[in-house]
């Protein structure tokens with residue numbers, strides 16, 4: 001591993017040659033979600049101060065030559081689990097190691113999921129504030145809702161109005177742990193709507209998964225293959241359809257996390273014909289060797305999901321980075337139900353999406369920026385502070401060399417895990433430089449990060465997915481109040 005952390009010794013920020021608060025990135029192709037041009041980018045005090053050709057600067061400015069390379073907004077990973085207590089253990093990457101790995105892979109912000117403590121949102125929030133104190137890059141929080149009562153309802157309001165959270169996740173799976181039923185989901189959807197917060201769902205039918213697991217055990221299938229067999233695509237499709245319909249019934253936007261099957265994507269595509277406010281995240285769709293939920297499907301699903309991403313049925317890619325080491329995975333050696341669910345991805349996402357989608361010609365470079373950064377910033381209402389190379393935006397920037405190549409290995413990655421689901425994968429396009437809030441934190445294969453330098457980014461409610469919701473409501477109410485025309489025969 002190329003970075004070291006406290007106790008092992010890491011290069012302190014402020015050490016030369018990375019100390020300049022003024023940086024000029026010269027001659028690269030600057031890419032935003034809808035535009036690209038050859039230009040220089042000038043950064044001062046953590047903010048992008050100018051984007052135009054031929055910027056002249058003095059000697060005190062660090063100059064990075066980006067000729068022939070792409071200068072793009074740093075990635076924003078909408079879905080991670082750092083230091084999460086889950087399935088009788090805790091994810092191996094904390095807010096320092098996970099974020100350091102992210103920066104080495106060109107991601108400069110992530111949104112993690114606060115898990116309530118015994119249902120208490122405020123206790124959960126405080127616990128995550130503590131965990132995140134060692135952060136070395138910017139981060140935001142979603143929050144899971146795992147039970148329902150007046151206190152939860154009141155605390156959701158506090159989270160949105162005072163704590164900078166604008167999204168809540170409802171798990172329709174993990175029966176007996178995080179799972180919620182339809183009654184709770186409906187209460188949650190209504191509350192989300194009233195607060196302008198985005199409802200997110202983990203869409204698998206948890207009762208049916210439980211039944212599927214029982215079936216596998218009865219058949220004597222206890223190995224990891226039992227995991228996928230116990231939760232087939234139809235259960236993802238069912239829960240996706242149900243969540244979409246219930247969100248439609250309440251008339252509130254919905255974000256479906258980790259879409260893993262054609263069944264789920266078809267439901268989303270159908271919903272798109274009728275409504276336009278279903279946000280989706282496509283988790284890393286490449287190869288998975290370990291257990292996670294929903295599980296890896298046969299290759300046809302992966303190809304179809306790539307197609308969904310390139311045609312706009314799916315909008316963005318998150319990793320669901322939820323890493324465990326091989327000892328933790330071995331908890332389920334005799335029973336697949338005990339294997340902690342989750343895999344890595346926070347460091348690999350930017351490279352894999354580039355190679356799989358751009359290098360293969362499935363999407364453009366501007367699409368790449370939209371899918372890996374801008375759309376996430378827009379959905380979670382922090383655009384254009386994040387997700388753009390514009391004057392006034394945070395200087396979270398990557399320089400990607402399309403002619404260089406990357407290789408993934410568990411021995412050289414920056415996660416603390418001793419395994420990597422993408423081990424051995426190589427491809428074209430390499431993030432050579434990462435700039436986080438105006439500091440060069442990754443260059444020449446070296447990380448330069450310090451715990452405590454990352455900041456919490458508050459995300460305001462009523463993002464763009466809420467546009468038009470009130471008009472739909474008032475039209476619906478007027479239609480109900482309109483006098484009913486009766487024919488002579490029935491009057």
Ligand SMILES: NC(=O)NCCC(=O)O
Nearest residue numbers: 202292293320322341342
């Ligand atoms: N996805 C997974 O396997 N683990 C993380 C928890 C979740 O997002 O469902």
Ligand SMILES: [Zn+2]
Nearest residue numbers: 202257258293
């Ligand atoms: Zn999930």
Ligand SMILES: [Zn+2]
Nearest residue numbers: 079081320322
């Ligand atoms: Zn997750």
